Amino acid sequence: MKRCRVLLTFAMSIDGNIAAGNGESRYISRSGSLALAQELRRTHDAILVGIGTVLRDDPLLTSRSQPGTDPLRVVLDSKLRMPLSSRIADTATEVPTLLITRKENIENPRAEELRRRGIEIIGSSADHIGLDLGEILNQLSDRGVDKLMVEGGSRILSSFLMTRLWDRMLVVSAPLFLGPGIGPFDEAPLIRLDQGIKPRVNEIRIIGNEVVWDLSPGEDDSGSGAA
Numbered sequence: 001m002k003r004c005r006v007l008l009t010f011a012m013s014i015d016g017n018i019a020a021g022n023g024e025s026r027y028i029s030r031s032g033s034l035a036l037a038q039e040l041r042r043t044h045d046a047i048l049v050g051i052g053t054v055l056r057d058d059p060l061l062t063s064r065s066q067p068g069t070d071p072l073r074v075v076l077d078s079k080l081r082m083p084l085s086s087r088i089a090d091t092a093t094e095v096p097t098l099l100i101t102r103k104e105n106i107e108n109p110r111a112e113e114l115r116r117r118g119i120e121i122i123g124s125s126a127d128h129i130g131l132d133l134g135e136i137l138n139q140l141s142d143r144g145v146d147k148l149m150v151e152g153g154s155r156i157l158s159s160f161l162m163t164r165l166w167d168r169m170l171v172v173s174a175p176l177f178l179g180p181g182i183g184p185f186d187e188a189p190l191i192r193l194d195q196g197i198k199p200r201v202n203e204i205r206i207i208g209n210e211v212v213w214d215l216s217p218g219e220d221d222s223g224s225g226a227a
Contacts, residue, residue, distance in 0.1 A: 003137040004145045008152075008160055009040065010184050011172040011210075017181030018154065023056050025153075025182075029172050030208060037151075038063055040170070044149040046072040046098075046140060050156040051081050060087045061151075062095055072145065073097045076131055076156065080110045084117065092118035098143075100136055102126045130155070133165050158187035161197065164217065169199065171213040 011029035012018045019025035029037075041047055041063040053059060054075060062070045073088060077099050082089060088097060103123030105111060111121050122139065125132040140148060150160060160166045171184075190196060199215040206212070 002141065003134075003165075004045070004141045004148045005168070006137070006160065006166045007040070007044065007147070007149045007168045007170065008157060008166050009037065009149060009170040009172075010151065010157060011174060012184055013176040013178045013181070014173055015177050015179070015181075016183050017178040018157075018184045019056075019182040020178050021181050023182070026057055028176060029174050029210060036170075036172075036207060036212065040149055041071055042069055044071050044147045045145040046074050046147075047149045047151060048074040048076065048156070049150075050152045051075060051077040051079075052153045052155060053151065054082060054086055054088060056153070058087050059151075060091065062091075070095045071149070072143075074140065074148075075099045076136070076152075078102050078105075078126055078131055080105050080108055080114070082114055082119070084113060089114065089117045089119065096120075098122065100124050100131060100139070102131070130159060133159055133163050137165060154182055154184055154186045158185045161185055162188050167216065168202075169213070169215040171215065172207075173211040173213065175209055 010018050013028060018028070047061050049059065049061065061073045073095060075082060075088065078101055080101055082099060097119045099114060099119050099121045101111070101121060101123060103125065106121055106123040115121060124135050124139065150156060198218045200218050201213065202216055203214040204211065
């Protein structure tokens with residue numbers, strides 16, 4: 001079965017961090033690339049984040065445009081940690097929202113509380129690493145999602161990178177130094193130089209004072225798996 005196409009997108013400091021050492025990550029990128037992110041949201045069927053991003057940033061994940069144009073919001077939450085007070089939970093009756101958790105959690109009382117807020121909950125397979133991304137992409141394809149935008153944190157981005165389940169990556173590099181912080185792929189088990197993943201560079205452009213890298217998988221960078 002053909003899976004949905006996956007875009008990974010994130011902003012990072014010039015020294016390679018998507019968050020400071022204390023976890024702060026909002027507004028690394030400024031107006032130009034934020035406008036790009038909003039445009040991308042309008043052209044994708046769904047936007048996916050991990051629960052860590054929700055807990056840290058409390059994002060709204062809407063396109064901030066005309067009503068009815070928001071993508072499906074998808075949150076990977078293996079332990080049902082979604083706060084009832086989050087902006088996503090507060091707006092779930094207005095914006096379609098899907099939470100994916102471990103199969104054994106779907107009848108949990110906590111799940112019922114989230115459903116009452118308007119959040120749809122489905123289960124997916126999991127292992128000691130996390131939820132099965134391949135299965136999740138198939139589930140989303142079954143729902144008519146052809147284009148998926150991933151704005152995940154380090155764990156989600158690392159999982160998509162290592163399972164090779166991505167088709168395009170947009171990386172915004174901002175002129176900011178954060179020192180020791182959190183990198184986009186800190187949880188990818190790459191140790192030696194010869195293990196490095198080499199993407200194809202499609203385009204490099206400047207928006208304001210930020211650099212946008214448009215990347216796709218290299219010829220030897222394809223495959224599938226669980227994460």
